Amino acid sequence: MTELIEVLTKDGSYSLRSLIFQENFHSLLGALEETKLKFTAPSNLKRFKGKSLNVLDICFGLGYNSASLLNELIKQKSYLNLFGLEIDKKPLEYSLKNESFLKLWDPKVKTIFKSLYRKNYFEDQFFKCSVLWGDARDKINIIPSSIKFDLIYLDGFSPQKCPQVWTIEFLSKVTEKLNSQGYLITYSSSAAVRKTLRNLGLEIFTIKPSLNNRTFWSQGTVAISKFEKNKLKPNFNLKKLSLMEEEHLLTKASIPYRDQGLNSSKDDIIKKRFDEQLFSDLLSTNKWREKWGMTKLSVKS
Template sequence: MTLPDCGPDLGPLHAYPTADGSFSLQSERFGEAFHNSAGARNEAIAKFAVPAQLERFRNGTPLRVLDVCVGLGYNSAAVLEALPSPAPELMWWGLELDRRPLELALAQPEFRSSWSPSVLQILEQMRDHGGWHHNRSSGELLWGDARRMLQEIPGDQCFDLILQDAFSPQRCPELWTEEFLADLAGRLAAGGRLLTYSRSAAVRASLRRNGLTLLSLLPAPGERPGWSSGTMAVRPGPPIPVAGPGWRALLAMEEEHLHTRAAVPFRDPSSADDSAVILRRRSLEQASCNLEATNAWQRRWRQDATS
């Protein structure tokens, strides 16, 4: 099924079922699927809800969440479903450019039946009213470019959890730049966690330069195992074990990856450049840097790096 274009910017979306049977989309503008081979729902649970360890918020500690690239809403829905009981006070913000993914998802009976009535009601309120306000739970979805919309959230608002799920750095570099990641990292509370499916050296190096501790995510059920399935970046705070539900320490090969040309960051000094400008700027910086070529690193770790 192909869904109509809604303007010059956002391009057509194509619907497809993922490996776990859950509904997802492919974007023609970004040339990329919204979810990976594991399936949309599996990925949201394994890479976002599980490593968030939401039971930490059992004892009346409020939970502040930022969902970057809400899309169909899987990641936030998985987090909402996994909240401990009694649920903590919740303050949620979402950033998203395109209204269609959430509208299309909520029109799918299979998608709707994946969630409990209370989570479904919240997704509907995001779609219809741009948020919700219940007794101890509130949310605001800010429509527009995430770089700009993040600035609409009061500067002193910190997050315990940031779900960073933009399209890949090569397709959507504007949301993986040194500057945008610094803005996100700067919003993490002590002990706060930024979760992403990305294992990109450029992204990891930017997060580390911003004072975060890096951990590597384990594959979701059904996902083809590779050398890493994503990144959890943690603002120093209460001690966190090097291995936990859904994560482990970085391997030596992952540490070395951070010293190759792949680790040259995406830069967007004005926070307004388009992807072509950002990619060109990075290529020039890579060509003139004296970091090790990434294919030399790949050859050294051939067995692991190609899996």
């Protein structure tokens, strides 16, 4: 998995494109901006000031989401137990060589990333971090079941390009690891992913589009396991799904990706879903798009 091409995004931050997955790691509008808007801001990190938290970063890649998290937690003196899951070491190798990536963060992030690359592990008084290299579908099983996460970042390539990390079976393993007030955060607004998370018993919210970019109707999804309104700290980056988004979940686009043995190929997962869509009585997704004047969904490309 080494066929990666450097990409300069519009906010001046660097990213990669995978020739194997035929997709960019980040939106061309900005890798840094995407991380901040879709992962760091919805995490509402202030609530962990001076406290400890557990975070799982699925599809670690270049490490933007973890770097931005570490950067904020260094400033506010939080204690962190971080696990990363990633199949390919090359993106992290690239990050460690890219001075403009490293300059975005507190110098401690470089120390941590170097240690993750060399030893898969870093530990000091505040942070305990490790990356489990390999297929996330296997490696997630190594995480002790006693560890429940306050935040889970899910940043795989889009479901059409990498369905392996968006199936009912994988998402069910992921959501088992969420603590009772934990947030599962993803850039994806896919109906299949949202419906799966809802069917797994999570409350789902949309990440509000930013004020300076209204092109997209959503910046992604946050799923919360036990939504107790009075206990939950206000999070101004989230809102309930709009009528348009709710109707999206009634269309054929909401048919889930399935991977019973958690070892299916991309093509098998896509074909199985396509067959299920052919025989489904759900509303046509094109009709939904026409009704709401939709041309394009928010995808990583």
